[in-house]
Amino acid sequence: MIADEVRGRGRPRGFEENEVLDRAVRVFWEHGFEGASMSDLTAAMGINKPSLYAVFGSKEELFRRALVRYRDTYVAYAPATLEEPTAYGVVERYLRAAVDALTESGHPPGCLSIQGGLSCGPANSGITELLADFRAVFEGALAQRLARAEGEGDLVSGTDTAALARFVVTLGQGLAVHAAAGAGRESLQASVDVALRAVASFSAPPQDAART
Amino acid sequence: MIADEVRGRGRPRGFEENEVLDRAVRVFWEHGFEGASMSDLTAAMGINKPSLYAVFGSKEELFRRALVRYRDTYVAYAPATLEEPTAYGVVERYLRAAVDALTESGHPPGCLSIQGGLSCGPANSGITELLADFRAVFEGALAQRLARAEGEGDLVSGTDTAALARFVVTLGQGLAVHAAAGAGRESLQASVDVALRAVASFSAPPQDAART
DNA sequence: ACGCCAATCTACCAGTCGGTACAAAAATCC
């Protein structure tokens, strides 16, 4: 029995937390941490500053909350791709899904973890690190998945799986940069076509047709 | 006879234009357009604001000047790579040189055209576009070079050279993102190793061993 | 040596930044 709506004792809130957080995500996504002012944020969220500070504490904490919300809402596809049975399948599904997500209509193009604050002023360098750590999480998970694939004989023995994982996420980040600059979905998918050739060159041939 | 030092009639300048511009490049490179305040800039450049405004006009114009200076100083290697005789050679040299430049000690890691302002506040969206255009220039030149390579039989006939060019610059931008986050040179070069496999798969076999 | 003129310095501008004090408003508990 989870009762998160505790029937408070004072005046009830006039907004839902995730709802206003979603709006904050959009503003940060579009303008970055420093480019989004508190006025922009409160205007988009439809609440006043005191309410915002009462719930989220500070601009930086709001951003951290928004980043988590962004992950759960918009990047849930990424870990799911790791469940594909083959390494090639994982990479293909991830890159295809990434391009679709980066160019989906209905939200800003690109990726919050890139747009949010690749570089910040001296006071906000913590944001840059936060985002770098955020991106590193999936790279680590992908590297593990590809290492497993090599162990399973799914990638040719001796494959540098860490380099392959880094290649994939590096391309993914480049795709995010390009998407944010307005590149179309088809042209990005064409880049993915090229990248998949590299991945294919590491994929072990089907077991029933092993060479030698 | 070019006399750019006109021996002025009033008090001579106490600084050299390119010298202070170089310092501005570094500040923008590290903190981005919005993250770099005029105080940061003047402090690093060693001049006062009125001097700065007298020479450069505004923060945005200073950034435009800094970007040109950056291109001439730090990205001169890029167009030079197009002179390699083969498409594979062009791409390999470009990506290798890019990684070296992105991770070179003595200046901030990464690339000004990415760090400078991937996203900006509503007032400075012009900076974002300026940088996107800046990046697009090399992509266009590379696409042309690869198209020429296909015509010369250097790439297999029917190769989507535009997609290949986009793939290469997309990876390059991903490398810049990774480098800015502190990735090491070796690990980035390992990613390039992977990427080159894709490029190799488009390279026509040596003429003296043409198939069929 | 004097006047000219551009470059420099100090001090300042209005506007915005992130963040808050305080009182009115709206719900529950007794």
Place this chain on the structure above:
DNA sequence: GGATTTTTGTACCGACTGGTAGATTGGCGT
């Protein structure tokens, strides 16, 4: 129906933003 408790709205805080006015400095041509 108070008294209590929490949220909301307004109005404000000092600090800093990009950008400038005006007096001063210093090297040149004459």
